[in-house]
Amino acid sequence: MSVFRIELKVRDYELDMQGIVNNGAYFNYLEHARHEYLLEKNIDFAALTEAGIHLVVIRSELDYKQSLKSGDRFVVEVSVERISKVKFGFRQRVIRLSDEKVCVAGLVIGTALNQRGRPSIIPEIEALFAE
């Protein structure tokens, strides 16, 4: 399965007092990359939300290996894998462009909650695994 990539640059408001990107900001980077990936696959998170389908994260496992700093450019990678009948996973990495070092790597597991709050894998997500 192919790996989806977006390229971003650190914004200084994402740095903390240590002068490095705050841990919470990586979560934002990863989420943004997932939504861009889904959009490329014609899955519009905002449109799903309005339709009452909530894609939600149920678990995340992240390893922080290197820190991004002011001015750093980086890539966020996304690839999907099936976890169970109602769970799907996103393998994700944040890679600094200057030296190709992996800064963050991990797995984010999600499900889709329908209007009654029941977890499932919606057909649009199901189709991701058929590729």
Add this chain to the structure above:
Amino acid sequence: MSVFRIELKVRDYELDMQGIVNNGAYFNYLEHARHEYLLEKNIDFAALTEAGIHLVVIRSELDYKQSLKSGDRFVVEVSVERISKVKFGFRQRVIRLSDEKVCVAGLVIGTALNQRGRPSIIPEIEALFAE
């Protein structure tokens, strides 16, 4: 070992378009609770940073079980455990006060980097395990 607790309330800017607290915000809650815990133990994160000692997160494993919404009050729990010679862990939970449900539970693993970037457990952290 005792469990440290702080009580917080959801702020509306932490909500996303789904009307629930954004996943990244829990990371902020957990960090804030860790720093408050450390402060209670006379470990001042900001003072350490200025002294060139960087406490950093190297891994996080979080389960998202329930969503917080506008107006929700919640408790963030912290307890520490030793992971290895140079790593320490924070067991953390976010508990909604209205129904005592666990919203987020997980383990955040950290280390201390000295001025040369070497990982270690500084004496101040070491003392946490002697209690």
Add this chain to the structure above:
Amino acid sequence: MSVFRIELKVRDYELDMQGIVNNGAYFNYLEHARHEYLLEKNIDFAALTEAGIHLVVIRSELDYKQSLKSGDRFVVEVSVERISKVKFGFRQRVIRLSDEKVCVAGLVIGTALNQRGRPSIIPEIEALFAE
């Protein structure tokens, strides 16, 4: 007209690389205080949003006088004033508790947009000025 107050404490993730609270974070503090003020007056921002009434900010004028740092406790003040037929204003101040210094002071002007996007002052807001 009385002044509404909430007390908060700086969270370290709100600091930037200068070791002071990032300018954007004050905006969050001010918004949270406005929503808490409205809630005390039985105006629930989240409930209004669900009903299709959007309270929106249309102008802000803020003076940044002092910086908050790690560990600082502060008060956020809110008082309302009528600006025009369809605009209302919030006078707001952020005051550091250790020395009573004003850190941020300003005026945030808003309106309510109904389901058709028309600006107005809804009766609930109108009632704030009758006190």
Add this chain to the structure above:
Amino acid sequence: MSVFRIELKVRDYELDMQGIVNNGAYFNYLEHARHEYLLEKNIDFAALTEAGIHLVVIRSELDYKQSLKSGDRFVVEVSVERISKVKFGFRQRVIRLSDEKVCVAGLVIGTALNQRGRPSIIPEIEALFAE
């Protein structure tokens, strides 16, 4: 004086429960654009901070005219103007690309604080007005 521009795209975590970009996020966009502008002029905010020179915002006046939503692309503009002996101003606009509408427009006034906390316009900033 020429106008500096960066192009960005809304990230879904910047949306609030109204499904529009939260007011605080515009502040982040504006700051990022100012830092990118300065960097193009060889003024590195992070390097200045490490050297003990703090560029700080002392006043902001912002008009919010239109809201950005999920998926919107936009431009952030920056141009500088001298305000007084020790103050400089950034005229800024956020413009949605789909319809060229101005979403936010305003003036952000800053100064430079030296190691003793004294306000001034440092030579690097002074040079911006000589162009």
